[in-house]
Amino acid sequence: xxxxxxxxxxxxxxxxxxxxxxxxxxxxxxxxxxxxxxxxxxxxxxxxxxxxxxxxxxxxxxxxxxxxxxxxxxxxxxxxxxxxxxxxxxxxxxxxxxxxxxxxxxxxxxxxxxxxxxxxxxxxxxxxxxxxxxxxxxxxxxxxxxxxxxxxxxxxxxxxxxxxxxxxxxxxxxxxxxxxxxxxxxxxxxxxxxxxxxxxxxxxxxxxxxxxxxxxxxxxxxxxxxxxxxxx
Numbered sequence: 001x002x003x004x005x006x007x008x009x010x011x012x013x014x015x016x017x018x019x020x021x022x023x024x025x026x027x028x029x030x031x032x033x034x035x036x037x038x039x040x041x042x043x044x045x046x047x048x049x050x051x052x053x054x055x056x057x058x059x060x061x062x063x064x065x066x067x068x069x070x071x072x073x074x075x076x077x078x079x080x081x082x083x084x085x086x087x088x089x090x091x092x093x094x095x096x097x098x099x100x101x102x103x104x105x106x107x108x109x110x111x112x113x114x115x116x117x118x119x120x121x122x123x124x125x126x127x128x129x130x131x132x133x134x135x136x137x138x139x140x141x142x143x144x145x146x147x148x149x150x151x152x153x154x155x156x157x158x159x160x161x162x163x164x165x166x167x168x169x170x171x172x173x174x175x176x177x178x179x180x181x182x183x184x185x186x187x188x189x190x191x192x193x194x195x196x197x198x199x200x201x202x203x204x205x206x207x208x209x210x211x212x213x214x215x216x217x218x219x220x221x222x223x224x225x226x227x228x229x230x231x232x
Contacts, residue, residue: 026064026215036146037212039203040183043221044070047213048180058082059180066221077179079105081120091124103134108151109176112136126160137171144204148173148182166190173201 026047028034034049043065050059057077063070073084080103083094099118108114113135119127132155139150151174156167170186183199202219205211211218 026062026213028213032060034207034213036178037205037214038182038201039205039211039218040199040201041220042197042199043217043219044183044199045214045217048178057179059178061180064215065217068215075180077105079103079108079174079179079181080118084120089124091122093120093122093125093128095120096127105174105179105181108134108136108174128160128165129158129162131156131158134172141173143201146175146204147177148175148201150184151181153186164191170197 028047028049029051031053032049032051034047036048038046038048040046044063046061046063048059048061054060054074055076058074060072060074062072069087071084071086074082076082080099081093081095083092085092096119099116101115101117103116103118104114113133115133117129117131119129121127132153134151134153137150137152141148141150151172152170153172154167154169157165159165166188168186168188170184172184172186173182174180175182182201183197185196185198185200187194187196198220203211205214
């Protein structure tokens with residue numbers, strides 16, 4: 001269950017990275033170390049990193065598009081959305097204290113399926129409830145030496161008034177070693193429109209390799225109108 005980038009009106013302070021440097025690289029906060037850069041299909045480059053000041057098991061991700069930062073967020077070792085920031089709508093969200101059914105990556109890995117039902121809280125847009133499931137399909141793929149397991153997912157988001165704001169379904173990927181979700185293909189539906197997404201990983205770039213912490217997405221740029229804001 002990776003935080004989607006979709007257009008919908010939708011703690012802990014986010015340690016957001018600095019702006020891109022003249023060299024084309026991206027600067028992380030002090031005390032943070034990136035372990036992989038992921039170039040994705042729909043003109044997105046994602047950087048995954050950990051910070052010394054965070055609780056054990058926490059890790060952070062930033063997504064960048066052609067115009068800069070698209071998303072910054074924190075997950076825990078179970079893949080829960082602890083906090084998120086959406087620059088396009090300038091709003092933040094933080095996970096409630098006691099979710100009804102917390103997301104559980106261990107359950108997904110061990111049992112092949114996980115359901116969830118939780119609420120994120122936002123000063124700007126109010127509470128949003130997310131209800132859904134992830135399940136392993138049995139399909140695996142290796143990219144640049146990284147073994148991924150495919151999931152299928154369904155998720156529905158409800159606004160402060162309880163009305164459905166959007167729903168999505170499709171296939172994502174997980175890395176058991178890194179304990180993270182990675183994007184795949186999906187279909188998003190709102191009351192007003194429907195569109196398909198493909199943020200599947202194309203390249204994994206590691207420290208010391210060309211393109212690590214690049215601020216520039218490589219694939220699919222200029223071909224699609226990016227959907228940004230909203231949610232994982």
